[in-house]
Amino acid sequence: MMWIGIWLVFLASPIQDLAGGHHTTAATVLGWLGLGVFVAAYLSLVFRFTSRIGDWLVPGLSLLFLYGLGSALAYSLGDNWLGLFIYVSVAMGAVLPFRHARWAIPVVTATMIVIGMRTEPIGEVVASLGLLTLMIGFAMCGIRQLVRTTIQLREARATVAELAANEERLRLARDLHDLLGHSLSLITLKSELAGRMLPAHPEQAAGQIADIERVSRQALVDVREAVTGYRRATLSGELAGARTVLAAAGIAATVPAQAPALPEAAEEALAWALREAVTNVVRHSGARRCTVDLVGRQTLDGPVFELVVEDDGPGGAAGQGEGLGAGRPGAVTGGRGNGLTGLEERLSAAGGTLGGGPRRKGFRPGARVPLGAAAPRSVRPGADVPPGADGSPGSDVPPGSGAPLGSDA
Numbered sequence: 001m002m003w004i005g006i007w008l009v010f011l012a013s014p015i016q017d018l019a020g021g022h023h024t025t026a027a028t029v030l031g032w033l034g035l036g037v038f039v040a041a042y043l044s045l046v047f048r049f050t051s052r053i054g055d056w057l058v059p060g061l062s063l064l065f066l067y068g069l070g071s072a073l074a075y076s077l078g079d080n081w082l083g084l085f086i087y088v089s090v091a092m093g094a095v096l097p098f099r100h101a102r103w104a105i106p107v108v109t110a111t112m113i114v115i116g117m118r119t120e121p122i123g124e125v126v127a128s129l130g131l132l133t134l135m136i137g138f139a140m141c142g143i144r145q146l147v148r149t150t151i152q153l154r155e156a157r158a159t160v161a162e163l164a165a166n167e168e169r170l171r172l173a174r175d176l177h178d179l180l181g182h183s184l185s186l187i188t189l190k191s192e193l194a195g196r197m198l199p200a201h202p203e204q205a206a207g208q209i210a211d212i213e214r215v216s217r218q219a220l221v222d223v224r225e226a227v228t229g230y231r232r233a234t235l236s237g238e239l240a241g242a243r244t245v246l247a248a249a250g251i252a253a254t255v256p257a258q259a260p261a262l263p264e265a266a267e268e269a270l271a272w273a274l275r276e277a278v279t280n281v282v283r284h285s286g287a288r289r290c291t292v293d294l295v296g297r298q299t300l301d302g303p304v305f306e307l308v309v310e311d312d313g314p315g316g317a318a319g320q321g322e323g324l325g326a327g328r329p330g331a332v333t334g335g336r337g338n339g340l341t342g343l344e345e346r347l348s349a350a351g352g353t354l355g356g357g358p359r360r361k362g363f364r365p366g367a368r369v370p371l372g373a374a375a376p377r378s379v380r381p382g383a384d385v386p387p388g389a390d391g392s393p394g395s396d397v398p399p400g401s402g403a404p405l406g407s408d409a
Contacts, residue, residue, distance in 0.1 A: 007086065007087070007090060007136070008039075010086050010087070011035070011083070014031075014035055014073075014077075014081050014083065014084065017031075017077065017080035017081065018032055018035070022078075027076075027077070034072070034073050037069065038069050038073065038084060038087070041069070042066060042088075042091055044062070045059055045062055045066065045091045045094070045095055046094050046095075050095065050143075050147055059096075063088075063091055063092060063095060063096070063104075066088055066091055067088050067111075070084040070085055070087070070088045071111055071115065074116075075115050078119070079116060079119055082112055082116050082129055085108055085109070085129070085133050086133050086136060088108050089108045089109065089133045089134070089136060089137030090136055090137060090140045092104045092108060092137055092140075093105060093136075093138060093141040093143075093144060094143070095144075098141050098145070101138075101141050102141075105134060105138060105141075106134065108133065109130055109134045109137070112129060112130065112133055113130050116129070175226055176226070179223060180219055180222075180223070183215050183216070183218065183219035184219070187212050187216060187219075190208045190211050190212050190215070191208075193208050194208035232264075233271035233275065234259070234268075235259035235260075235262065235267045235271045236258065238271040238275050239255055239256060239257075239258075239292070241278075242255050242275075242292060245278055246281070251281065251282070251287055251289065251290050252290070253289075253291075253292070254289075254291040254292065255292045259294070260296070260305075262371070265350040265369075266352070268346075268350070269346050269347050269349070269350040269352055269367070269369050270294075270307045270367055270369060272343055272346050273343060273347065273354070273367035274292065276343050277367075278290075278292075281309065281313070285311045285313035285314075286313045286314055287312050287313035288313075289311065289312045290309065290311040290312075291309070291310045292307070292309050293306075293308040293310070294306070295308065296371075301370065302370055302371070303370070303371040304369065304370050305368070305369055305371055306366055306367070306368045307366060307368075308366045343367075347368075347369065350369050350370075351370045352367060352369035353367070354366075354367050355368065
């Protein structure tokens with residue numbers, strides 16, 4: 001609308017001509033009517049068909065009408081109406097495929113020059129409006145292509161997301177089939193066998209029932225492990241969630257496009273750390289910009305991987321607390337939240353540490369995990385851990401969420 005609104009300035013000359021009383025009453029009335037129809041047809045073409053991909057026959061006929069009406073108005077009402085050809089040229093570039101627009105725009109320009117030569121030398125007509133009509137028409141061809149390419153990219157992104165979701169559903173279906181297909185078939189077979197044995201051989205039937213119990217318990221364990229794997233926080237998922245949540249909060253974000261390949265324990269610990277850090281940036285920082293860095297380093301203790309989340313919000317002059325999100329206006333003072341406590345335990349389980357703190361301006365929390373030996377222990381689903389360590393109620397880290405807490409993503 002801004003782009004189209006800028007070029008409506010060329011209507012000033014026809015409007016001034018009609019308002020100046022230079023024509024008869026009938027010519028003035030017809031001029032206002034023709035100008036209104038011309039503007040309506042132009043806006044309808046540009047708004048409706050610039051982003052449309054497909055058949056151009058109907059807009060092509062409308063372009064012929066616009067071209068004819070503009071030529072008639074300029075020929076009958078004088079030089080002040082030559083600017084209408086700029087709109088015809090823009091409409092040609094916005095609607096027609098380039099293979100047709102590349103000759104239609106020069107035709108429109110030539111028509112304008114021929115009509116203008118009745119009262120002005122050809123050089124003045126070309127210098128004043130001819131070059132502008134030609135250039136703005138071809139510029140609109142580029143804008144049209146840019147708009148349609150953007151639409152195609154959005155559609156492709158939506159298609160990729162849908163295909164990814166379908167692939168994930170298929171993978172889940174395959175895994176459940178592999179996990180449960182054999183077990184359920186065995187349970188069904190043994191149930192039928194136990195039913196036939198029960199009247200005459202109750203001891204053998206009891207053995208079959210015991211086997212059914214063992215198989216069903218193992219199937220339950222397999223399903224729990226599979227669900228736990230699907231609910232495991234991943235660094236790539238948290239990076240995508242961070243981009244979404246920071247954008248929704250109006251914070252300019254610089255986030256890595258891809259996550260590096262890391263051991264499972266290290267990746268999960270850093271994913272929870274990223275979620276907690278972004279949550280606190282959105283909730284407490286008042287920042288306008290946030291940067292997420294993933295850096296691998298070699299230390300005396302071996303290779304480590306660091307996650308750093310830095311923002312430009314008010315610095316932690318108060319210096320209250322420590323860790324991610326502490327020292328903020330509005331942050332909990334005089335203590336640590338359950339989310340930070342649980343996060344430190346997750347990092348500790350992976351052999352990592354939590355660090356960083358307030359600066360003169362902004363905040364720079366960080367999490368570091370080793371890439372060497374396995375962690376001494378792990379936080380398992382259902383294990384006895386302090387409140388907040390597993391994303392339970394009271395934690396700042398929600399369980400099973402693909403995006404940081406507090407987002408609508």
